[in-house]
Amino acid sequence: MAEATKQERFEHAVLPHVDAAYSLARWLTRNDYDAQDVTQEACLRAFRFFEGYQGGNMRAWLLTIVRNSCYTWLQQNRRLDSAEEFDEEIHSDSVSDSASPEVQILANADKQTLQRALEDLPAIFREAIVLREIEGMSYKEIADVASVSLGTVMSRLARARTRLRQSLEATLGKES
């Protein structure tokens, strides 16, 4: 049966990436329940589009669909942070001069604090960090998943890192 073969081929290709898909959805929706829902829906959509999949990077292909499903979900639930996040020029890239204490602070950052700081980032910055630092994707792969240029990937990533460091410094700096 052609359908069974398609499903088998699909499962063989896609199921190894379900963790990555769920992880991205979990970071973007910020809750388990919706992340599962979005991941399942994205996999079904991927299955429908599977005939059109040309081969190549399956993880990036799946994550592209997951990301789009997440943004649809964010829009439907009005969880997309204000338009401000799309203005990439608002926030300055001021880099702290006193690196050494910062390195110390970062070295002491615990998982919970990191999680909260990352969750507080606007979605487009959060996804840049997740794809780069958690999924270990290249700029090119991130550009494909997020449908933006390499330059945009670089600037989002730079801003995301700066904001993350500022937020961690603000949280952990007080404690030390």
Add this chain to the structure above:
Amino acid sequence: MICKLTPRFVPGYLDGELDLVRAIEMETHLQNCGDCARELESQRALRAALQRGSLAYAAPQGLRDRIQSSLRVSAAPEPPRHKSIWRAPSILRFAGAFAIVALCAVTAWQLAPGLRGPSSEQRIAAEVFSSHVRSLEANHLMDVPSTDQHTVKPWFDGKLDFSPPVEDLAGAGFPLMGGRLDYLEGREVAALIYQRRKHFINVFVWPDTAGSSPTQTMESRRGYNLMRWSRSGFQFWAISDVSAADLSEFVRLLEPHIAPN
């Protein structure tokens, strides 16, 4: 003022995205530039922290199983009465088509008048399917957005030559979202929109002039589940991308509220 190369090249160096020549230049530069070296150290510390935190989420137990079973629902040639025969090899297809025609003829003969053959039901199913997809795509899901059945039901007055049963099932997790006029089978019908979590359910209602079988039938088309039944002189079609189990549950809850004429 910090080194102007810092923002331009430190991240690319850290991420291994510089070409070989630039990377070698950067290595030399880092030995002489405190700004770049400090920034690189900070960024490495951030990366180390993120990696130490092992922030990836693993898919929960059961998610894979649910995905696999939803794929089966989506891919399965079901229900056998409607679908599978058209995908079979041609000899089987002719044999099957002949068998179906013969069976329909016999059944129709026995149960006539008024039994709708699968072809008419298939045609309605196709119309229901495209109406549902269109309603979601065209941003025209609702003419009357309201969760109040006492707003939605009177809204249809004067627009339709019948008054559809409207019931809010918010208490059971299927809140009524609103209503819409739609067009199926060459006539105006009521579309009621319910929500299940973030999924929408369209329920199409119109008077059943053909005396359709009250039996519920379910089928799936391209990832959507459709249920058909008739009751109290109305013909009902419910369609959604919720699971088949959720849709059955929804119909089960809706049924008792449809008062007999």
